[in-house]
Amino acid sequence: MSAPGTPPASRTPPDERGATTVASRAVRRIAEHAATEVRAAGPVRVSGASASVRGRRARVALDVTLPYPGPLDEAGERVRSHVVDRTARLTGLTVPSARIHVRALSRQDGAEAEQAVATEAGPVPAGTARRPWSQRRLPMGLLTLVAAAACGVLLYEVVSVHVAGRPAARWRVELVDWLSQHGPGVTATDLAAAAGVFALGVWLLILAVTPGKRRRVPLAAPGPGVHAxxxxxxxxxxxxxxxxxxxxxxxxxxxxxxxxxxxxxxxxxxxxxxxxxxxxxxxxxxxxxxxxxxxxxxxxxxxxxxxxxxxxxxxxxxxxx
Structure with a gap:
């Protein structure tokens, strides 16, 4: 017999009795507040943020306004490291990285600017930095949506015919008949369609091999893995x-x-x-x-x-x- 007050051996261990989840919205709020805690020659303001949580890992991205004058690379790295450490400590999640985008600069005047230059000025570390690559969310999202819709309609039509025994849809029958009677030709419609497909392919190739984000210029990175x-x-x-x-x-x-x-x-x-x-x-x-x-x-x-x-x-x- 077990002693009074001792839980049975078959009871579920404490670490398996439930799970604690942290919402992405809470992680985003914590990261925003953590960024404002940094004093990089002046106050840091956050104009936008996003966060995603998958399991025990979280990724955050912030758009910030840094004070000027001052070394922007050092200020950006200070904000990034503080956001990573503070968010991981308060949420208990693993934050492998944080993306800091300097959206604007706030100019300082008078004694505040002189103090910022005296305390924050320093040599910019040597090194090379590449232009940031765009994620192409809008074109890829539209292309994925169109492809998913077309595949979904075709899949529904095939399943309804072969599983439910329904007759083929009229649009599919007419499409097959048209394709069987109209091979590759040189009509104006065929040439226009071919030109459109060719232009779309060239556009996608350009998006794939070019970095994009032409409105941004890269800054000198203070360390490996840091892109400003x-x-x-x-x-x-x-x-x-x-x-x-x-x-x-x-x-x-x-x-x-x-x-x-x-x-x-x-x-x-x-x-x-x-x-x-x-x-x-x-x-x-x-x-x-x-x-x-x-x-x-x-x-x-x-x-x-x-x-x-x-x-x-x-x-x-x-x-x-």
């Missing part, structure tokens, strides 16, 4: 703000590419050559804070406003009369 990107629009806005601070510049247009940027500025007053050099220096100084994987190729053009007048000539010893 920056939106072109955010980089262009920061370059435009930096160039706008140059004295005499009235209007600025910036076009950001994958490997370079084109800056078009208008000069209202001052020397044009000096303004061009100042614009180049300001743009390069702003680009150095991005932490790009490759050096930025910069093209600068400064044009004068219609009201611009050349500065008055002065001699070295004084003004002329």
């Amino acid at each position: 990107t920056l939106e072109r629009a955010a980089a262009a806005a920061l370059l435009r703000d930096a160039v706008s601070d140059v004295p005499g510049i009235t209007r600025v247009r910036v076009r950001m590419g994958r490997r370079g940027a084109r800056v078009r500025a208008r000069l209202g007053f001052g020397d044009r050559d000096a303004a061009r050099d100042a614009v180049r220096r300001a743009a390069l100084a702003a680009a150095d804070g991005f932490g790009l994987a490759r050096p930025l190729k910069l093209r600068v053009r400064v044009r004068t406003e219609p009201t611009w007048r050349a500065p008055a000539a002065h001699e070295e010893g004084g003004s002329t009369r």
Whole structure:
């Protein structure tokens, strides 16, 4: 006999009496809150997040806004590691990785920016980074949906004929008759259909061999397995703000590419050559804070406003009369 209060040996062990599951929504909320806990030279804001839980493993992805100026690669890695550790500790799940997408940058001014540069500035680790590859969710989803619908209709028709003994559907009979009477030809309809199928195949091949995500530029990775990107629009806005601070510049247009940027500025007053050099220096100084994987190729053009007048000539010893 067992002692009083001792459970029978046949009773189910405690670790097999039930299961605890954590919903994906809860994991997403925890990851969002964990990202905001990081102080990377300023507050980190989360604009979007997603999470998926399969068994005891969870994967999370976050769209964040990082403070600027500051090393974006180090800030992104700090957010990623903290989100992974914090989410795993609070949920009890295994979080193998977290994808951090820098959606935008929040500019800091005054003493806050000076403190951020003094505390967070550092050398960008050397290395190469590849462009991120798009998952092609929309085209693959549409193609899968169309293929699944066609296969489902055909499967239902075949099963209903061979199992339930129903007559074949009219559309299938007419399709088979049409195919038996119309082989490959050179009619306008056949050529249009062939051209459409060919264009679809070429489009799918292009999607398969190209990385996509042309609106992002890769940043230098601080370590293996870390991939950071920056939106072109955010980089262009920061370059435009930096160039706008140059004295005499009235209007600025910036076009950001994958490997370079084109800056078009208008000069209202001052020397044009000096303004061009100042614009180049300001743009390069702003680009150095991005932490790009490759050096930025910069093209600068400064044009004068219609009201611009050349500065008055002065001699070295004084003004002329």
